[in-house]
Amino acid sequence: MVEIEEKYKIYEKKFGYVNWIGFWTLYKKEVLRFLKVVIQTVISPLVTSLLFLLVLSLAIGNDRGEVLGFSFINFLAPGLIAMQVIQQGFSHSSSSIMIGKIQGNIVDILYAPMTAAEITLAINLAACTRSIMIAIVSIIVFTFIVELEFYNFFYIFIFTFLGAFILSSIGIIIGLWAEKFDHMASATNFIIVPLSFLSGTFYSIDRLPDILKNISEMNPFFYIIDGFRYGFLGAADGSIQFGLFYLLILSIITWFAAYMLFKKGYKIKS
Numbered sequence: 001m002v003e004i005e006e007k008y009k010i011y012e013k014k015f016g017y018v019n020w021i022g023f024w025t026l027y028k029k030e031v032l033r034f035l036k037v038v039i040q041t042v043i044s045p046l047v048t049s050l051l052f053l054l055v056l057s058l059a060i061g062n063d064r065g066e067v068l069g070f071s072f073i074n075f076l077a078p079g080l081i082a083m084q085v086i087q088q089g090f091s092h093s094s095s096s097i098m099i100g101k102i103q104g105n106i107v108d109i110l111y112a113p114m115t116a117a118e119i120t121l122a123i124n125l126a127a128c129t130r131s132i133m134i135a136i137v138s139i140i141v142f143t144f145i146v147e148l149e150f151y152n153f154f155y156i157f158i159f160t161f162l163g164a165f166i167l168s169s170i171g172i173i174i175g176l177w178a179e180k181f182d183h184m185a186s187a188t189n190f191i192i193v194p195l196s197f198l199s200g201t202f203y204s205i206d207r208l209p210d211i212l213k214n215i216s217e218m219n220p221f222f223y224i225i226d227g228f229r230y231g232f233l234g235a236a237d238g239s240i241q242f243g244l245f246y247l248l249i250l251s252i253i254t255w256f257a258a259y260m261l262f263k264k265g266y267k268i269k270s
Helices: 002-007 020-035 038-060 072-103 116-142 153-177 181-197 210-216 220-233 240-264
Strands: none
Touching: 020 038, 020 072, 020 116, 038 072, 038 116, 072 116, 072 153, 072 181, 072 220, 116 153, 116 240, 153 181, 153 220, 153 240, 181 220, 220 240
């Protein structure tokens, strides 16, 4: 009897300080989730950006003067790409959490030998991957339509990553808070979309009255779009150094908030 117990004795699995296997598996699962519907998750944002570009090009044409020393279309194109990066970063994480709650399979993640930090970071990095893919595909397509200039690829990448990371963390928070898709749609329609539209995507904030300009300079979406555009044009409305610092701090704060809510099991643990 003792020999049988020793033979089939269950030992505790040692993962080390970080469960890299679980982290990589969840990240891969999240990436495959959006790749299976790539038309919806990657191509659709590109089409939306192209429609904006087409409509504004036809409506305004050459009547609009230069913005920051560049043609309006050259100014507009990077902003449209950055706007989709922001919105899709939020969409990925919020939908991942919401679908898991509705279908009931979020328990698979909760019962896995993974910490809240590993789970939230895996979801965030998958959202960043999706946003980076959207940016790359959009840039490639836009180069055939607009004479895009490339000033510094580092700024294009870092502002894409920080923007997607921040919005993904916010998406996790909204996904945990929302009890149905209507709640998530409300957050998108009344918070994410208005902030992205009022962040200098279609205009330079120098044209705004001082009070509106000051308000815009508190909007993190402005720094994401402005920094992303700076990577193309080498010109910006605001301070790039301050924008980087501001977004870095905000990425830590938003992730920590998402981490704490997930750790406490907010609206996912009874």
